[in-house]
Amino acid sequence: MxxxxxxxxxxxxxxxxxxxxxxxxxxxxxxxxxxxxxxxxxxxxxxxEQANGSMIEQNGKIVGSRLVAQPFVQDRYFSSRPSAAKYDPMTMAGSNLARSNPELLAQIQQRVSHIAEREHVAVEQIPSDMVTSSGSGIDPHISVQAATIQVKRVAKARHLSEQEVRELINQYTQKPTLGLLGQARVNVLELNLALDQIQS
The missing domain is CATH 1.10.12 (Lyase 2-enoyl-coa Hydratase; Chain  A, domain 2)
Incomplete structure (x- = not known):
């Protein structure tokens, strides 16, 4: 033993x-x-800043987070990408629908038609991030191309020149992380707040 x-x-x-x-x-x-x-x-x-949620303050009031998308529906604002979580960080998730799912295909087709009509662009010009939700459902960024196709609408609604709006997009474009990871992108909330700021 x-x-x-x-x-x-x-x-x-x-x-x-x-x-x-x-x-x-x-x-x-x-x-x-x-x-x-x-x-x-x-x-x-x-x-x-990051540990506390990357909050954005304006006039002493928290207006959002750099990490969470918000829905913008007015013509004077750039639109965020679709959200399967209804922009709620407490229930963030992707759509969980397969690429071949008829429901997802119908959603995408509806979004494509809406954006083409709203932005007065050809279907071929619409980037995929404007008609599909991200994995988290609350991605605060859109591609530069997605921002660019919205320039005409936003400029017209705000009585600004398209060049002014394009320059603002360039100013708020974030390069790929470490120059390699991801793609150039624009934080929609920051861009919209900057638009409000130049007209305040």
């Missing part, structure tokens, strides 16, 4: 239960509380 077997035979069920519960409490404390507190503290020290 080896040493491990002797120890197990000499320890009572109560002792083993106490040891198991003690280990569970220690693990829960370290992983559930200590780790969370440390990472939260590091985030608040090194990245306070």
């Amino acid at each position: 080896n040493i491990e077997q002797n120890i197990l035979e000499e320890s009572s069920p109560t002792q083993r239960l106490r040891a198991a519960l003690g280990l569970s409490v220690i693990t829960l404390t370290l992983c559930g509380f200590v780790y969370s507190a440390v990472t939260t503290g590091i985030g608040q020290i090194l990245f306070p």
Whole structure:
């Protein structure tokens, strides 16, 4: 009989239960509380804006987050991409519909027709991100092409020249991360707030 077997035979069920519960409490404390507190503290020290939701304030009032899309329906604003989560960060999700699903195809066709009519552009000019939702359902960015096809409508509604609006898009275009990851993109909320700012 080896040493491990002797120890197990000499320890009572109560002792083993106490040891198991003690280990569970220690693990829960370290992983559930200590780790969370440390990472939260590091985030608040090194990245306070991101740790608090990347909120955008205007005139002392929070108007949104740089990380969450909002629905914009007025002609004077650039539109965000569609959202399967209705722009709610608490229920964020993709559509979960397969590319061959008739319901998804019908949704896309409806969006294509609406955008083509609203923006007065050919169907071929409409980028895919304007008719499909993102994986999260709350992606705050659109492609530069998606912003460009909206220039004429926004400029007309705001009585601005198209050149002024294009320059603003260029100003708020974010390059691919590290110059390699993703594509050039525009944060819709920031762009719309900038439009409001130049006309305030």
